[in-house]
Amino acid sequence: MNTADLGLPVDVPSTALFTDHYELTMLQAALRAGTAERRSVFEVFTRRLPNGRRYGVVAGTGRVLDAVENFRFDPDLLGFLRDRAVVDEATCDWLAGYRFGGDIWGYPEGEVYFPGSPVLRVEGSFAECVLLETVILSILNHDSAIAAAASRMSSAAGGRPLIEMGARRTHELAAVAAARAAYVGGFTSTSDLAAGFRYQIPTVGTSAHAFTLLHDRERDAFRAQVESMGRGTTLLVDTYDVAEAVRTAVEVAGPELGAVRIDSGDLLLVAHRVRQQLDELGARNTRIIVTSDLDEYAIASLAAAPVDAYGVGTQLVTGSGHPTCSMVYKLVARADGAGPDAPLTPVAKKSSGGKTSLGGRKWAARRTDADGAAEAEVVGTGPVPDELAGRQLLVELVKGGRVVGREPLDAVRDRHIAARAGLPLSATQLSRGEPVIPTEYVHGASGS
Missing domain, CATH: 3.20.140.10 (nicotinate phosphoribosyltransferase)
Structure with missing residues (x-):
């Protein structure tokens, strides 16, 4: 072996x-x-x-x-x-x-x-x-x-996809095991490539705030990502002003934009505003992904929000309080x-x-x-x-x-x-x- x-x-x-x-x-x-x-x-x-x-x-x-x-x-x-x-x-x-x-x-x-x-x-x-x-x-x-924490989160998500994103919050080998256990508990994908390689778990990811900050303008960052990854990519929209970023994202990628990710703020309020803005801009099929230190309680609180997927890190890989x-x-x-x-x-x-x-x-x-x-x-x-x-x-x-x-x-x-x-x-x-x-x-x- x-x-x-x-x-x-x-x-x-x-x-x-x-x-x-x-x-x-x-x-x-x-x-x-x-x-x-x-x-x-x-x-x-x-x-x-x-x-x-x-x-x-x-x-x-x-x-x-x-x-x-x-x-x-x-x-x-x-x-x-x-x-x-x-x-x-x-x-x-x-x-x-x-x-x-x-x-x-x-x-x-x-x-x-x-x-x-x-x-x-x-x-x-x-x-x-x-x-x-x-x-x-x-x-x-x-x-x-x-897996128990993942199961509770999966239940709270009510069928919406969950992304395991905890590799940077735990030991590098524990992160691989955690991604596997999260998949058992109902998560659909992981950000950890080692887990994807070893266990054939689907892997996902696009960019962090550092990529936006690297460029002179947010528009330049979005354009570079779309040109590299296609219009179906996920753009991170909370580096500066969310409303302005969403508008720019749709201008750059068009209504075919795959998703936007929100990583800070009042996620319930921001998600509703972003959904309304996307719809008004004609991007009705653009999904909303939320991250930002979620646990099962936060996920449950977003049940009525127009959220399409959740990314979970710290709380998952620490067993949501029970490691x-x-x-x-x-x-x-x-x-x-x-x-x-x-x-x-x-x-x-x-x-x-x-x-x-x-x-x-x-x-x-x-x-x-x-x-x-x-x-x-x-x-x-x-x-x-x-x-x-x-x-x-x-x-x-x-x-x-x-x-x-x-x-x-x-x-x-x-x-x-x-x-x-x-x-x-x-x-x-x-x-x-x-x-x-x-x-x-x-x-x-x-x-x-």
């Missing part, structure tokens, strides 16, 4: 060091104790949604699959571990042959989730599973947070012995303080009402009730170390739109509230 596909610099050949120090020291101790090969089940879930959010969005699964596939310890990485004395020589020898050979099940990417949903289940030996904790969480927590989903990766079952047929025993943290968890390998299903709308997220151990057997949510992603769950990004995006549509209407409300459906737990014998 090309490391560029993972959003990595070309000189980083592996995802193996995208992990915490203690993952390797746990491995070393388990190898010495003879427990490293015990069959284990880890699950990723969150105990609660971010404050006020009514649903979560699973995003980053495709990147997780790439990261697992590319989790290798080459000689340079092993040399680093030896030089820093992170682990002993016996552990380095074990890591030299590391390949994940277990199974991974999870909610399909784009699906919605709720507190307690087992969004990912990783099964294999303790040794091979524990090493993946940090990289899996770093991807899912980041991408799912961005993580607080997902955790917990051991929920382990074998009583080292043999492959040893029965699984449920295990769980039992300490107080709100961090308890439910032991046992989980299944999950979504119960619907008579109208087909979701009414509960059901999470259980043991046999799946017959009435829920056809509504199970987890799908196979990795089998025996081989990735089997890759799919096109457009399919993921379509799934999210369908999953969101299957929730009660209150899911799209922007006001603070509890999860739109409850999580119910069914306890049974968790078996192997």
Whole structure:
């Protein structure tokens, strides 16, 4: 696999060091104790949604699959571990042959989730599973947070296109992942060319204020852009006086002008004035694009405005106030012995303080009402009730170390739109509230 596909610099050949120090020291101790090969089940879930959010969005699964596939310890990485004395020589020898050979099940990417949903289940030996904790969480927590914000913005936009424009507001590699997650959540394009290259997301963009300021007159800047890009281009009209710029833009490009962009001011008021002016000038098909630090609330406030598309940056790539989903990766079952047929025993943290968890390998299903709308997220151990057997949510992603769950990004995006549509209407409300459906737990014998 090309490391560029993972959003990595070309000189980083592996995802193996995208992990915490203690993952390797746990491995070393388990190898010495003879427990490293015990069959284990880890699950990723969150105990609660971010404050006020009514649903979560699973995003980053495709990147997780790439990261697992590319989790290798080459000689340079092993040399680093030896030089820093992170682990002993016996552990380095074990890591030299590391390949994940277990199974991974999870909610399909784009699906919605709720507190307690087992969004990912990783099964294999303790040794091979524990090493993946940090990289899996770093991807899912980041991408799912961005996708949840994007989903809320997409819902608020009411079908109007959304452009992801946050590359300059975050880390350069995070920007690529954010553009992908935003596309999953309902955005239609990105300004980030690396995201377009890696994930085939449509890219857009024309000019910034600097281009207008470069020229002696605004008219000269508009003329240069139209001559270069054609009359269907988008002209930025708020560098100086908006009304004058709109008039000049139509004079230069004619009524065939593709769009104007407004990046400042009272967007609701300015959009109405610009629409009226464009219509009076005969540019009735010229679209209006607004940017300027938008979030889902600002987008919703513009629902009645004659706006054709929105560009969103800072608020999107920071999760609109919630940059993580607080997902955790917990051991929920382990074998009583080292043999492959040893029965699984449920295990769980039992300490107080709100961090308890439910032991046992989980299944999950979504119960619907008579109208087909979701009414509960059901999470259980043991046999799946017959009435829920056809509504199970987890799908196979990795089998025996081989990735089997890759799919096109457009399919993921379509799934999210369908999953969101299957929730009660209150899911799209922007006001603070509890999860739109409850999580119910069914306890049974968790078996192997």
